[in-house]
Amino acid sequence: MDITNLLSALPGAAAQGLIWGIMAIGVFITYKVLDIADLTVDGSIATGGATCVMLTLAGMPVWAAMLCALAAGLLAGLVTGLLHTAMGIPALLSGILTQLSLYSINLRILGASNQSINVMKYDLLISLRYITTAICVTAIFVVVIIAILYWFFGTSLGCSIRATGANPNMSRAQGINVNMTKVIGLMLSNGLVALAGALLAQYQGFADVKMGIGSIVIGLAAVIIGDVIFSRIFRNFALKLLSVVLGAVIYYIVLQIVFAFGISSDYLKLLTAVIVAIFLAIPYWKGKYFGKRVRKEDRTNA
Amino acid sequence: MLELTNLYKTFNAGTVNEKTAINGLNLNLAPGDFVTVIGGNGAGKSTMLNLIAGVFPVDSGAIRLNGFNLTGLPEHKRARFLGRVFQDPMMGTAATMGIEENLALAYRRGKTRGLGSGITNPERTVFREKLETLGLGLEDRMTSKVGLLSGGQRQALTLLMATLQKPDLLLLDEHTAALDPKTADKVLQITDEIVARDNLTTLMVTHNMKNAIQYGNRLIMMDAGRVVVDIQGEEKKNLTVRDLLEKFNIENDRMLLSE
Numbered sequence: 001m002d003i004t005n006l007l008s009a010l011p012g013a014a015a016q017g018l019i020w021g022i023m024a025i026g027v028f029i030t031y032k033v034l035d036i037a038d039l040t041v042d043g044s045i046a047t048g049g050a051t052c053v054m055l056t057l058a059g060m061p062v063w064a065a066m067l068c069a070l071a072a073g074l075l076a077g078l079v080t081g082l083l084h085t086a087m088g089i090p091a092l093l094s095g096i097l098t099q100l101s102l103y104s105i106n107l108r109i110l111g112a113s114n115q116s117i118n119v120m121k122y123d124l125l126i127s128l129r130y131i132t133t134a135i136c137v138t139a140i141f142v143v144v145i146i147a148i149l150y151w152f153f154g155t156s157l158g159c160s161i162r163a164t165g166a167n168p169n170m171s172r173a174q175g176i177n178v179n180m181t182k183v184i185g186l187m188l189s190n191g192l193v194a195l196a197g198a199l200l201a202q203y204q205g206f207a208d209v210k211m212g213i214g215s216i217v218i219g220l221a222a223v224i225i226g227d228v229i230f231s232r233i234f235r236n237f238a239l240k241l242l243s244v245v246l247g248a249v250i251y252y253i254v255l256q257i258v259f260a261f262g263i264s265s266d267y268l269k270l271l272t273a274v275i276v277a278i279f280l281a282i283p284y285w286k287g288k289y290f291g292k293r294v295r296k297e298d299r300t301n302a
Numbered sequence: 303m304l305e306l307t308n309l310y311k312t313f314n315a316g317t318v319n320e321k322t323a324i325n326g327l328n329l330n331l332a333p334g335d336f337v338t339v340i341g342g343n344g345a346g347k348s349t350m351l352n353l354i355a356g357v358f359p360v361d362s363g364a365i366r367l368n369g370f371n372l373t374g375l376p377e378h379k380r381a382r383f384l385g386r387v388f389q390d391p392m393m394g395t396a397a398t399m400g401i402e403e404n405l406a407l408a409y410r411r412g413k414t415r416g417l418g419s420g421i422t423n424p425e426r427t428v429f430r431e432k433l434e435t436l437g438l439g440l441e442d443r444m445t446s447k448v449g450l451l452s453g454g455q456r457q458a459l460t461l462l463m464a465t466l467q468k469p470d471l472l473l474l475d476e477h478t479a480a481l482d483p484k485t486a487d488k489v490l491q492i493t494d495e496i497v498a499r500d501n502l503t504t505l506m507v508t509h510n511m512k513n514a515i516q517y518g519n520r521l522i523m524m525d526a527g528r529v530v531v532d533i534q535g536e537e538k539k540n541l542t543v544r545d546l547l548e549k550f551n552i553e554n555d556r557m558l559l560s561e
Contacts, residue, residue, distance in 0.1 A: 152417075156410055159399075159420035163407050166396035173355070173394070174463070175381030175411045 006260035017252035018138040021245030023196035027219030039095035043102025048197025049207035073194025081183030116206035222248035304331040309363035325527030338514040341524035382412030385464030387477040394460030397449030408463035454485035
């Protein structure tokens with residue numbers, strides 16, 4: 001094990017973890033709040049990256065390019081939401097359809113399978129050449145996003161989105177238009193994911209049509225790691241969002257440690273899947289083999 | 303005030319599982335009517351309530367409330383006029399949200415849900431007072447997750463949520479059927495108090511004939527998707543379980559003979 005290499009890799013892991021943490025907050029909104037597994041994110045993160053890179057290359061200020069990336073993500077979420085609500089396609093399939101179509105769209109945006117952007121030539125917000133700045137800037141993004149979401153999910157509209165995920169029957173009975181709340185939730189989620197994509201593309205210095213492959217699994221990993229480790233101490237909604245970001249950072253640090261043992265980075269996706277599988281299994285095993293069994297809510301329709 | 307005109311509803315039409323649940327149903331409710339609804343399994347009681355609430359659309363017929371046509375309106379838009387409590391205690395509340403959050407959601411029934419605060423302090427005071435009237439001690443656990451409550455507490459809470467904004471019509475779908483007898487009595491007693499206090503027009507489905515007789519000013523019995531017995535006024539007051547059983551059998555026999 002190479003300790004020096006590991007230590008020098010840790011700041012990079014933290015920066016990447018923070019960027020993916022923003023993406024994971026998006027996953028948290030669909031997976032935990034709305035109770036929908038949304039696979040759009042694999043496409044929308046690349047859309048965010050591609051939009052940001054191409055607009056910056058075209059001379060737009062980077063902050064404006066990032067706003068456009070955010071808007072592109074909102075649009076992707078809208079498409080998935082409408083496929084699901086207006087066309088009655090199951091949520092999982094709607095996400096897959098959007099994700100697939102985004103691959104073509106991302107190719108069109110980039111005009112090639114990848115485009116690089118040089119931090120020396122363009123005034124980017126973050127880059128892996130300046131890791132400390134990257135960590136600070138991304139951390140500010142994280143704090144601001146969490147603050148806005150904490151406020152939003154405390155509003156009447158935000159509460160109705162949470163209620164939709166918690167109990168759609170009750171929500172309809174209380175006059176909530178659950179189709180609308182689902183669409184808003186999906187838009188918000190993919191908007192954040194695309195924003196994370198824009199940051200990621202700047203950080204790594206390029207956007208690639210394949211940059212989103214498997215990102216839903218990384219997002220889930222962050223959500224689940226955060227939940228398993230922090231759910232007992234973090235009960236407040238803002239802290240829950242923070243635990244998702246910390247989950248992403250922990251995930252990247254664990255990966256670095258694994259690589260420090262000399263395992264080839266070819267195994268990256270396999271390791272990701274294994275980490276997610278283990279963290280998904282922990283709560284299940286804990287419930288099954290240790291302590292009191294908590295009865296899962298029985299939602300049979302009587 | 304509630305007019306159900308010639309309602310028809312068939313599930314799985316054209317398949318071997320075809321089931322006509324509501325078959326030419328007519329029913330008129332006067333303002334302030336507290337109607338108990340009885341009938342065997344498959345008589346169409348729950349389906350009638352679900353049609354009124356808009357859970358699924360009618361095949362034909364009209365549903366009017368205070369002269370307003372509800373028939374084509376989606377479920378969430380009808381919610382403005384309706385308070386609903388379900389048989390399953392899990393269905394009426396959001397388990398992962400707090401008691402006060404659930405009440406706040408119900409408090410906004412029929413209003414636009416914008417970017418204003420999801421719950422305010424004056425509202426908390428109102429909720430606390432309302433919870434006190436239940437006599438279950440829930441006023442001291444306002445931030446507890448509803449998932450921690452017992453079935454009876456959840457049904458009482460759902461009842462409170464259904465009536466927090468005074469509904470034009472209260473729909474109770476066997477809301478005490480999943481509770482133990484003692485808790486069921488308590489929830490029924492609360493129901494009766496709230497209905498009397500706010501003078502709510504109510505449809506209460508029940509399998510318990512004693513309750514059907516004890517509560518309300520009118521009793522209807524359903525069979526094969528329509529109303530077969532309708533008792534109100536003095537006759538309802540003097541009704542006994544024995545009378546009801548006789549009617550029940552007669553009606554069932556008549557149904558059998560007519561087949």
